[in-house]
Amino acid sequence: MNHEQSRDLYDRALSVMPGGVNSSVRAIQPYPFFVQKGDGGHVVDADGNRYVDFVMGYGPLLLGHDLPEQVQAAIQQRASEGPMYGAPTEVEVELAEFVTRHVPGVEMVRFVNSGTEATVSAVRLARGYTGRDKIVVMQGGYHGAQESTLVEGHGEHTHPSSPGIPESFAEHTLTVPFNDTEAVERVFEEHGEDIAAVLTEPILGNYGIVHPVEGYHEQLRQLCDEHGSLLIFDEVITGFRVGGLQCAQGKFGIDPDITTFGKIVGGGFPVGAIGGKSEIIEQFTPAGEVFQSGTFSGHPVTMAAGLETLRYAAENDVYDHVNELGERMRSGIADILEDQAPQYTVVGTDSMFKVIFTREGEFGEGHCEAGCTQNPTCPRYEHCPKNGMDVKQAETERWERLFWPAMKEQGVFLTPNQFESQFLSAAHTDTDIETALEAYKDAL
Numbered sequence: 001m002n003h004e005q006s007r008d009l010y011d012r013a014l015s016v017m018p019g020g021v022n023s024s025v026r027a028i029q030p031y032p033f034f035v036q037k038g039d040g041g042h043v044v045d046a047d048g049n050r051y052v053d054f055v056m057g058y059g060p061l062l063l064g065h066d067l068p069e070q071v072q073a074a075i076q077q078r079a080s081e082g083p084m085y086g087a088p089t090e091v092e093v094e095l096a097e098f099v100t101r102h103v104p105g106v107e108m109v110r111f112v113n114s115g116t117e118a119t120v121s122a123v124r125l126a127r128g129y130t131g132r133d134k135i136v137v138m139q140g141g142y143h144g145a146q147e148s149t150l151v152e153g154h155g156e157h158t159h160p161s162s163p164g165i166p167e168s169f170a171e172h173t174l175t176v177p178f179n180d181t182e183a184v185e186r187v188f189e190e191h192g193e194d195i196a197a198v199l200t201e202p203i204l205g206n207y208g209i210v211h212p213v214e215g216y217h218e219q220l221r222q223l224c225d226e227h228g229s230l231l232i233f234d235e236v237i238t239g240f241r242v243g244g245l246q247c248a249q250g251k252f253g254i255d256p257d258i259t260t261f262g263k264i265v266g267g268g269f270p271v272g273a274i275g276g277k278s279e280i281i282e283q284f285t286p287a288g289e290v291f292q293s294g295t296f297s298g299h300p301v302t303m304a305a306g307l308e309t310l311r312y313a314a315e316n317d318v319y320d321h322v323n324e325l326g327e328r329m330r331s332g333i334a335d336i337l338e339d340q341a342p343q344y345t346v347v348g349t350d351s352m353f354k355v356i357f358t359r360e361g362e363f364g365e366g367h368c369e370a371g372c373t374q375n376p377t378c379p380r381y382e383h384c385p386k387n388g389m390d391v392k393q394a395e396t397e398r399w400e401r402l403f404w405p406a407m408k409e410q411g412v413f414l415t416p417n418q419f420e421s422q423f424l425s426a427a428h429t430d431t432d433i434e435t436a437l438e439a440y441k442d443a444l
């Protein structure tokens with residue numbers, strides 16, 4: 001593969017943008033390929049190389065790169081009528097109605113411009129509503145670039161994970177390992193009265209893909225109820241992907257107090273949203289006292305793209321299609337692992353997938369059929385990752401330095417590290433799956 005154009009572009013980019021990129025995960029070693037355009041389930045780079053794209057913008061693209069006529073038309077129409085106004089528009093109401101109609105825990109919603117903004121606002125809202133300062137987050141959970149959740153450490157011994165964040169921010173954030181029922185119980189025993197909220201992804205989607213163990217979310221729900229704390233589901237990645245239109249909360253049958261959205265709900269344009277019970281969401285200004293505002297919030301082009309994407313998904317069996325592709329991908333990879341690398345674990349659900357280079361397991365051992373669901377009767381139950389630390393201890397260097405480049409050379413674009421999820425879209429075809437599985441066979 002020739003990468004001359006990308007190399008030159010990266011050379012220029014390094015002079016004017018820190019690390020040559022606008023989001024740190026894009027700075028692939030030794031340099032990223034620059035995308036010229038998307039095409040169905042593929043991207044074409046600046047040198048004309050074509051890749052089957054399983055990054056899908058890191059999650060927002062449910063329909064792939066070729067938007068259906070009705071979505072395309074709605075976006076063009078809105079853009080041609082002037083980009084935005086600083087006054088409300090009908091399309092915001094329509095998208096809010098759509099979201100509240102389909103997501104069980106959401107009665108009202110406030111749209112913002114990124115997943116980060118959504119989680120920042122959700123934490124402020126929970127603190128304002130409860131009058132408490134502490135939040136509980138999962139180690140290996142990701143909630144965007146926000147001060148309160150960029151922490152490392154255990155329990156109450158937490159520190160900011162980035163320079164530029166005062167120690168005092170981390171003082172209010174307690175961390176527990178995902179899926180560890182005892183750890184979260186202990187944290188509530190000691191700090192229950194001060195905990196405003198537990199903030200968690202329903203599935204860790206930015207750190208391996210880790211499925212919850214049976215009963216974990218129920219326990220979080222119960223602890224929050226007993227202590228007057230709120231349960232916040234960060235569905236920025238799982239929203240309108242896992243569980244279809246009802247989102248992961250519908251699939252798991254959990255009723256969170258607050259839900260954050262991003263990614264798919266904006267149909268590929270910058271977006272975030274905070275939804276939940278009216279009593280809580282109405283604490284946002286101007287209905288309530290918790291300040292929340294934004295020049296671009298509810299942007300008409302974004303709202304139109306999100307609304308028409310979700311309408312299209314509702315009317316066209318999109319979820320059946322992408323979930324079936326996900327199933328085929330995960331079980332296809334699992335078969336390859338059985339022959340070539342039985343110590344590795346296939347993870348994911350619905351249209352999310354990944355292979356974690358875990359270190360234990362034997363030929364002929366057996367595994368979950370199409371991705372780890374933390375099934376206690378699965379022979380790999382003891383070996384599959386239960387939390388962020390387990391994922392971190394996998395062969396992450398081998399994944400990034402040897403496996404990822406080998407896949408790229410065969411024209412398969414994966415998220416470039418061990419931690420981020422990969423996605424199927426409505427634009428992917430059977431041939432794309434076959435191409436990818438052949439590449440896995442070769443690269444693993």
Ligand SMILES: *Cc1c(COP(=O)(O)O)cnc(C)c1O
Nearest residue numbers: 114115116142143144236237262
């Ligand atoms: C992507 C993501 C975010 C951050 O969203 P941005 O739009 O990148 O700010 C927050 N939480 C989760 C679970 C995410 O996957």
